């Protein structure tokens with residue numbers, strides 16, 4: 001039996017383009033982001049996967065990406081669950097600020113720690129560890145069961161909520177997850193073993 005899980009970060013958002021901390025704010029995709037999402041759909045279509053269920057966050061950029069992928073693969077009516085457990089890491093007080101302005105104000109090093117450290121949260125926001133504390137149980141109780149039943153599962157979410165998920169899925173250490181960057185609109189296909197560990201990982205880049 002195939003146990004297939006596909007993770008995809010949303011296409012470029014308006015605030016990715018403007019270089020703003022986004023978190024739980026809700027910008028839509030740019031035209032480039034729309035293209036990235038459609039291209040992701042085309043790459044998945046070429047694999048001829050019939051998905052059984054999709055999961056996404058409550059944020060527009062992830063839902064829009066999912067909608068475009070589902071159109072491309074010819075499954076626009078796929079049952080979809082939306083949950084804020086999959087939302088982007090909450091950037092707290094940094095939300096809406098320009099990333100270069102933040103570096104000028106607080107310094108390169110501090111901003112890097114806020115963006116990529118495992119357990120240091122930006123002021124008023126979540127660390128990756130905090131994000132994992134909501135993503136991991138959601139994965140275990142909601143996403144993993146259909147995968148293990150053989151339904152192919154598609155998850156459209158965000159850079160840091162997916163980094164948290166990947167950390168658990170691949171058993172990465174806090175040091176290893178620091179270096180993991182996810183491209184917008186690039187699906188990652190996992191095939192799982194019967195014991196839920198990863199048998200195979202493919203990054204579906206154009």
Ligand SMILES: O=C(O)[C@@H](CO)OP(=O)(O)O
Nearest residue numbers: 020021022023088115159
């Ligand atoms: O702004 C955000 O919410 C995220 C993702 O775009 O940014 P970062 O690259 O700092 O994790």
